Amino acid sequence: xxxxxxxxxxxxxxxxxxxxxSCRTSQSVSSSNSLAWYQHKPGQAPRLLIYDGSNRATGxxxxxxxxxxxxxxxxxxxxxxxxxxAVYYCQQRSNWPPTFGQGTKVEIK
Amino acid sequence: QxxxxxxxxxxxxxxxxxxxxxxxxxxxxxxYAMHWVRQAPGQRLKWMGWINPGNGDTKYSxxxxxxxxxxxxxxxxxxxxxxxxxxxxxxxxxYCARQDSRGWFDYWxxxxxxxxxx
Numbered sequence: 322x323x324x325x326x327x328x329x330x331x332x333x334x335x336x337x338x339x340x341x342x343s344c345r346t347s348q349s350v351s352s353s354n355s356l357a358w359y360q361h362k363p364g365q366a367p368r369l370l371i372y373d374g375s376n377r378a379t380g381x382x383x384x385x386x387x388x389x390x391x392x393x394x395x396x397x398x399x400x401x402x403x404x405x406x407a408v409y410y411c412q413q414r415s416n417w418p419p420t421f422g423q424g425t426k427v428e429i430k
Numbered sequence: 431q432x433x434x435x436x437x438x439x440x441x442x443x444x445x446x447x448x449x450x451x452x453x454x455x456x457x458x459x460x461x462y463a464m465h466w467v468r469q470a471p472g473q474r475l476k477w478m479g480w481i482n483p484g485n486g487d488t489k490y491s492x493x494x495x496x497x498x499x500x501x502x503x504x505x506x507x508x509x510x511x512x513x514x515x516x517x518x519x520x521x522x523x524x525y526c527a528r529q530d531s532r533g534w535f536d537y538w539x540x541x542x543x544x545x546x547x548x
Contacts, residue, residue, distance in 0.1 A: 357534050366434070366525070366538035367475075378536065410475060414533055418491055421467075421475040 323348045325411055325422035333430040340398040342425045344411035349391045355415035358387055358396045361424075362407045370409075371396060401427070432456040434526050434539035441545045442516050449512040450542045452526030459507050460484045463529040466500060466511045467538075470522040480529070481509060516546045 324347040334340055342358075350356050358371040369378040371387035374394060384399040398405055406429050411422040433455040440448050452464070466478040479490035481500040488500050494513070502509045509526060524542045527535035 355533075359535075364540075366540050367527075367535070368538075369534055369536050372532055372534045378534075412475075412535075419477045421477075423474040 322418055323350075323413055323416040323420050325413060325420055327409075327411060327422035327425045329425060330423075331426045331428060333428050334401055335430045336401050336403055338401055340396075340401055340405070340427055342396040342398075342409055342427075344389075344394045344396070344422050346392045346394075346413055348416055350413050350415035355413055356387075356389070356394050357412045357414075358385075359410045359412065360405075360407050361410060367410070398427075432528075432537050434528065434537055436524075436526060436539040436542045439543040439545070441547065444517055444546055444548055446516050446546075447512060447514045448516060448544050449510055450524050450526075450544070452509045452511070452539050454507045454509075454528070457528075459502075459509070459528070460504060464500075464502070464509045465527045465529060465535060466498075466524060467527055467535075468522040468524045470519065473522075475525075478511070478524075483509065513544075516544075518546050520544065521546045 326345045328343045356374050359367040360370050361367040370381050370385050375387045386397045388395050408424045408426045410424050435453050437451040442448050460483050463480050465480040467475050469475050479500050481488045483502045497514045499512045526539040528537040530536040
């Protein structure tokens with residue numbers, strides 16, 4: 322199965338700063354960029370942020386953006402808001418079964 | 431408003447079975463594939479399986495084949511995940527998730543903690 326490796330494990334930043342999260346896949350995902358990003362807060366349901374590599378899901382603020390292709394993908398939060406401190410997961414569905422990264426925790430510095 | 435509401439936490443002994451429910455609100459789930467994903471303590475999310483609520487077709491993770499069964503009750507807009515022969519390593523939070531038309535998990539349940547302990 323395709324292994325997703327996220328880095329860094331933890332990102333310590335202040336509100337207003339830019340966050341850059343990385344996700345590397347062990348096999349290339351398809352040209353349609355079959356990669357998504359989710360936000361997860363303790364005790365809550367995960368929330369779809371980005372799908373197909375770079376498309377924001379419904380209701381997701383413009384400060385969230387996704388990029389990348391092949392095996393290297395990035396989630397960028399342009400200016401962190403207090404509600405953005407959470408764990409972020411990437412997920413691929415290009416190769417069966419669907420798999421997730423181990424997560425990057427964005428914490429308040 | 432779309433919501434997936436899961437049943438409450440469970441504590442089970444090794445060797446027992448657990449059945450977790452996921453009730454859909456705000457949409458008719460028949461057109462949507464429904465998945466189950468779990469997260470053990472300190473581990474990443476792991477996909478378990480899915481069901482086509484329209485015809486009941488299922489597909490499971492090879493790692494869980496034979497121990498997991500996903501079913502649905504269309505009249506109740508509810509899907510179920512049953513896991514047999516529980517082991518301590520099955521201790522995890524279990525999530526149901528809806529697959530949207532693009533193939534992504536656009537809505538998730540709140541999670542159900544299953545603890546397996548003697």
